[in-house]
Amino acid sequence: MKDQLLKALVCQGRVRLYIARTTDLVQEARDRFDLYPCASAALGRTLSVGTMMGSMLKSDQEMLTITINGHGPIGTVMVDAYANGNVRGFVSNPHVPTQKNENGHLDVGGVVGTNGTLTVTKDLHMEENWTGTVALQSGEIGEDFAYYFTLSEQIPTAVDVGVLVAPDHNIVSSGAMIIQMLPDATETDISICEHVLQGLKPMSQIMQEYDDSSLEQLAIDMFEDVQILSTQAIQYWCPCSKERMARALSTIADRDLEAMIHEDHGAEVTCNFCNEVYQFSEQELVDILEMKHATRS
Structure with missing residues (x-):
């Protein structure tokens, strides 16, 4: 399946759900910069979350920039995201050496580092840009964005993101999900979402298993009540010329x-x-x- 972004409401409209399949656009980033595996994972995770955050903007004229720098060997991770869900980005060190954690997975937190910040700057076509900054929690990207949403935008949010890189450095699968509590969300809604999240397989594995299925089907399989708001194609896109x-x-x-x-x-x-x-x-x-x-x- 092609890259796609889904927006939906669940729990009788009290919880917002975003799901993005991003395998192709992360592969394009890998190809453009000859990314090594840890760089693909770090940038790919940020691009995947960025496409959902960009789609949260209210106007086609708006955009946002995500900057992550944990003073690790990868340097800065930077992503621009647009209201139509398209994204672009780069890392300072695309050839950062591959590191594995104790579970044998790519050590994204190790190459990103934790001695730094995640900053989101929104260009809302006003006199001044809006900026929110939080300290990095783990450098693993997903946890850091969840902390950003909860602290900086004051929206209780769960973020799940994954990029699976093959031994030949190509991208096998990539995707992300955001679940946000709306102001009228109940304790029961929170419990339902926590139960769903606890039962999920790794996001990259989910994207592999649903490669021949729609994101709508994934949302329906996760929640009993789903109101699909929209689906849209997304891509790695740069306006340079x-x-x-x-x-x-x-x-x-x-x-x-x-x-x-x-x-x-x-x-x-x-x-x-x-x-x-x-x-x-x-x-x-x-x-x-x-x-x-x-x-x-």
Whole structure:
């Protein structure tokens, strides 16, 4: 099945449910950056949660940025998420050495670290962006986002996320789920959700088992009453272009542009978020410099 995001209500509408299948988009991230397994797991988990968080935005003009830095060997994990559920992201060290925990699983918390923060910055097209920051709890991503929702947005939330990486570094399966208590949720609703969560298999295994089924069926199998609100396709998507890179080049100092023209005879610009490479010829750089001068006149 293709990547998809489902939104639903359960427990007579008192609990919000999000489920995302993200195998293809995490595979694309792996391919674009040649991610090693721990990097795939860390970035993949963040992309998976990001796609659901982006879909919580109210306007197509809004977006949010997730920044995780636990001062571990992977460095920074950064993800941009959009209102349509599309995401993009990168890690500072895509080739972080593979670490395993005592259970033999990828040690995401070990490579991310815990001596740092998770920050969510929302661009809501207002005068100032909204920012929420929490201390990392485990570096395992899911627990850290649950803590963020509960503390920063004051919404009791459970987050389950998983990425299964094959020995050849390809992505076998990836997905995530968010369960949020709405203000009128009861103690019984909380108990039901806790019971469901306790009985769940690892999220990556669930995505494997439901690969030929719909996310609607997964939601129905989890809860007795499900009101499906929407399903939508999601993907790894970056809005970069050569035109945008040209505008970025126009912001650098004249002397640096002149050095690119006369010494390098061109420039190569790489997008941090998708690793796409854009080539600029000497003449194109001359045109950018002349345009800068013209706008000052």
